[in-house]
Amino acid sequence: MSQDFDAILQANQRYAQTFEHDGLSGKAAAGLAVVTCMDVRVDPLPILGLRPGDANILRNPGGRVTPQVLEALVLATHLLGVERVMVIEHTRCAVAGSTPEAVRQRVSDASGKDASWQPFLVAGDQETALREDVAAVRSYPLLADGVEVGGFMYDVDTGLVSRVV
Ligand SMILES: [Zn+2]
Known part of the structure; x- marks a missing residue:
């Protein structure tokens, strides 16, 4: 069996020895609920002063509002106690300020394979995409009534979150 995960599982053993999130x-x-990018520089819980158990975190490339994110927000707002939704994009995002074609080309170059068939949800203009995504959440018919939805930008060089919409 591969040894690739051994060190990770050893770290988990140490984590479990002082586990304090039971119950x-x-x-x-x-x-x-927080919708944000998969980027390794974005660590939502500490950025927002939160702890495990506080928030539903939904991540994908670019922190975009996709059909599956809307599905999750329907569940979160009706069944999981979510009353506020933050959509947080970030500076220097790999899938913003570009085009799907350019991202496909980068993947093709890196993989040596044809990536022309792979969809990528790339934001040409990040702020426009953020405003559209926030509007998509606010207008979603199955979202619980009275849910607050905001759009934010996280600066990966300062750690600061600012409100956009
Ligand atoms: Zn990103």
Whole structure:
């Protein structure tokens, strides 16, 4: 068997020795859901002063509002105690300020394979995409009534989050 995960699982053994999050309900204790990018520089819980159990975190390339994100927000706002949704994009995002064609080309160059058939949800203009994504959440018919939805930008060089919409 591969040894690739051995060190990771050893780290988990150490984590479990002092585990302190047992008994959480699975509801979002801070009433919050966060939609954000998969980028390794974005670490949502500490960025927002949160702890495990506080928020539903939904991540994908670019932190975009996709059909599956909307599906998750329907569940989160009706069943998991979420009353606020933050959509957080970030500076220097690999899937912003570009085109799907350019990203496909980068993947083709890196893989040596034809990536022309792979969809990529790339934001040409990041702020426009953020405003459209926030509007998509706000207008989604199955979202719970009264949910607050905001669009934000995280600066990966300062750690600061600012509100955009
Ligand atoms: Zn990103």
